[in-house]
Amino acid sequence: MERAARAYRAVLRLVRRLPAETRPYYSKYARENFVNYREVDDSTSLDELFRRAYTHTTWVLNKVEGDLQQLMSSSSCLAGVCCYA
Template sequence: MANAGLRAYREVLRLVRRLPADARPYYAKYARENFVNYRHLSADDDLAGLLRRAHDHSAWVLSKYSIDAAEAAGRLKEICGEGGAE
């Protein structure tokens, strides 16, 4: 399950590259801070819930910048959806 967190982080950083250049540093830093804050979670904690929250927030940010979140965040949704199954 911890592997799902790392894969989700990588995918979020890929999505940040789709944002306008002036917004990328802010969201890259925001993503890093959030993933670092929760890196200590174990399988017993609500990692699946945090992964879902990462997907939801990423989709919101993409739609804020008029990027089709359903298409762009499909991989992240797969990673976050399977987070509870690992």
């Protein structure tokens, strides 16, 4: 149970790095998944679930950060003013 709590906290720390408007969705998504799998007690299955949770969370984080960097470096800046001043 303690490993699950630590994994959940780690996922929530990653979620905090997302843009504010997306945090509620992903924190709710993480909670629902941890609740859905709380009955799993096999160590191998838990390791795989934790690995998948971390991989999925970091993928989302990297995608959002990549999208933000692309947006900031694109030529679509408003009125010709640099977006990342």
